[in-house]
Amino acid sequence: MKTFFTLLFVSLLGLVVALGVIYYGDMKQSGNNIAISSFKLPYKSFIAGTGIVESGSKNIVIGSSVGGIVKEVAIQSGDKVHKGQFLFRIDDSKISINLPILKAQIATALSQVESAKHQLDIIQKMQDVSVSMVTKEKYTKLLDNYNEAKANLKLAQQKYKALLKQQKLYKVYAPIDGIILHSDITVGSYFAPNSQALVLGSNHYNIKVNINEFDAWKFHKCAQATAFIRGNPEQKVQLSYLYTIPMIKPKTNLTGSPTEQSDTRVLQIVYQINKQPDFPLYVGEILDVFIQNIEGE
Missing domain, CATH: 2.40.30.170 (Efflux pump adaptor protein, beta barrel domain)
Known part of the structure; x- marks a missing residue:
């Protein structure tokens, strides 16, 4: 009989403890809830x-007509930028390595123009003294050499200007005033022409x-x-x-x-x-x- 009452007491005590834990847990949970204030609807209907x-x-996805390894980055997500501001630069070593070569070609072509012009001037002075001193074939050949030299010089200069213009494509600038919404561009990463790594918005x-x-x-x-x-x-x-x-x-x-x-x-x-x-x-x-x-x- 004594054992029966002991078991009954222990059971009741366990029940009380369980109810207390549940009650305390509910109170703690309700205390952690954040009350969200109600608001008045702005219109009746x-x-x-x-x-x-x-x-x-x-959203403007910033792209480039060329791809390559990123060498320099001047912005990050959240930065405000103005139109024309430098954003990042792609490795242009394949372009820059050819610039000195083209400069040398221009110098050579310019020297050839000056030489051809000098020879043509001599022939023209000889013609002024006496027309018979210079054959027509000789004069025509020197004139052709001069015109060819000028054409070669012009071609070399055009190639150099085209290479400089192409080199500019490796630097990317902001098209509008705005804010960098998203940027995954890092130095050393590869930037593809269709990359989604940089997004700009007004x-x-x-x-x-x-x-x-x-x-x-x-x-x-x-x-x-x-x-x-x-x-x-x-x-x-x-x-x-x-x-x-x-x-x-x-x-x-x-x-x-x-x-x-x-x-x-x-x-x-x-x-x-x-x-x-x-x-x-x-x-x-x-x-x-x-x-x-x-x-x-």
Whole structure:
């Protein structure tokens, strides 16, 4: 009998300890939860959509008409650049090694021109004294030599200029004022003409909004639109309509919501930000966008 009560007491004690652990664990978990403040909807009637931040210039993949080993890099991701600013340089040793050779060819061709011109001048002076002193064949041959020398000089100079122009292709510069969105370029790496290693975007951002095709009929370009930052609805930006992409297409920018369907078809509308906010926006960031439904208000 005594053993029975001992086992009963131990069982009750274990039950109490288990309940205490569960209760304490729930309290600890609830204490770790971060409260997300609710926000007031901007319009009585609205069209809800998801927007993705894009560069106003679109993403510009920086390329080059030549490929090779990267010898110098002057930028990194996040750097602001201005139009014409040097970005990186590809090894141009195959070009530069030929420049001294062409310079020597130009010098040789110039010397030949001067020599041919000197000989032609002598013959012309002899003709001035007496025409019979110089045969027509001799004069014609020296004149041809002079013209040939000039042509060789011009060709060598053109080759040199073409090589200098080609050498410039190995240095890459920023095509616009903007910001380096992505850079995987490092010294010693190989840069191919079709490389995706460097992406540049303009300093101003647009927001491309996807709205469900079932709401497309409600949309009006004169309607107001507001975008909210996910996780902090107190941060918002007012939008101005730019243009509509006049084509319903399958949604490609999935938000990760468990109720989201991958076969959703959307109308895409591009807005610009009215005023640069005092908080950062990032290309590729997804925002919650509400567009006023003028017909419903």
